Amino acid sequence: MLGEEPWQNPALLAKIGFCPDYDFLPADLNGREYLRFVAGLHGMDSVRTATRVNDVLGIVSMVKDADRVMGGYSKGMRQRIKIAGALLHEPQLLLLDEPLTGTDPLIRKEIIDLVKDLNKVHGHDVIVSSHVLHEIERMTHQVALIYKGRSVASGDISEIRRLMSDHPHNIVLEGRGLVPLAQTLLTKPYTSSIELRPDRMGMYVRVDRPDEFFDSLPELVAGTGCELERVESLDDDLESVFRYLVG
């Protein structure tokens, strides 16, 4: 990491700030005390500690609540103070593990904005791990897909999106008058298989080229006169890309 062997290399840790996904903050300390503790672990003297604590509290917008005990913090505040702890020693690289886990949409937006600022305004290199692609998409365009500790794909997020759309998809269609639509779909080259439900109110369509399927669907629906109530791809997520890429 950063050109150095990470194992048993404490000096390297001075260049890295790590924010785990799980909760480990001591409930009886307040935010400022916790940051002083982290500063001590990083060997920072009292003058630098006082300055940096105030700086990072400002960065994560926690100045107002820094003197409250952390046991009373909301999930978003806890995430912020954890990120502050990871930032305190001015690391070259920040590792944020699932920073949005368990947060509501409002806090999620605030943390996404904070992560973007950490890079754009404060100049930190940031690596965020997540299993939710659309959240990552709001923070960066550079992604790496890691499966069982190995990178299976990396690059611009549009490339990953293309991978997601190029691999076979299982699509659920629900509505009325699906039989003519199923018959028409069977004639299309991109359709691999169709499984009609016994009640004729739904079907599973497996397609090799999802983009072509979705492009042609409105015309097919209009042509066959069916009434669609639901169209959902079961494979439009990272997990299915993993499955596809690793066989």
Next chain:
Amino acid sequence: MSSNLIGLRTVAAFSARKLLMNRRWMLVMLLGALVALVMGYAATEDGANLDFASDLMVLLLLAFLLPVLSLIYGASMIRNEMDDRSIVQVITAPLDRRMSYLGYYIGLVMVLCLLITVVTFIGGLAFLMFSPERAGGAQLIVTFIALQYLGVLVYSALFLFLGTLMRQPIYLGLIYIFIWEGFIASVPGSIGKLTIRHQLEVVASELTEFGSVAWTSGDWAVSVLALVVITVALVLIGAFVFRQEEVA
């Protein structure tokens, strides 16, 4: 001050604070009250004197409270942080893990010394309050506090190491305390000398003239040296294990 020393001081201070804030202090209070009750009651019996007080302190403090408190606090100190993963703060800091381990050890020793001082003082005071013989009582209390400080150094090193090494250190610790230190220490012959308790009693024989402990045979300097060597060896091995271990 170097960054490693600041880190060491931080780990020691915060781990000591964490131990003191833990709800285990209720158990310590209970044990302290038990010691005070037994010693106070014993002082009211006929013929109660400082020899009797010394024997009681050996039994209640040296053989029971000291190792049990060291086990309760020492075995859970690093282990609990590994289990709840709060140790991540320490292991992701640029502080040599051996230094962190030393910080934990110092924090543990500070807390145990404080608790032992309080309990011994209260127990000794309870005895002296009801005892007809008080001359030399204060010196006896101070002697046993000092003796237990030496014991704290060794037992802390032992149980902190056990907690670092094992997921369930309490069971082995209890077996060690009650079988090895309790039973084996009372077996006649040389095997009984292979206990921390015996070595502490040898040191006690040099420090006090009260009670049967004053007649323990052995060279106190050798005992002190043996205890110090064991302590240093256990701290070094523990630090090495902590450095090598996958802890979170």
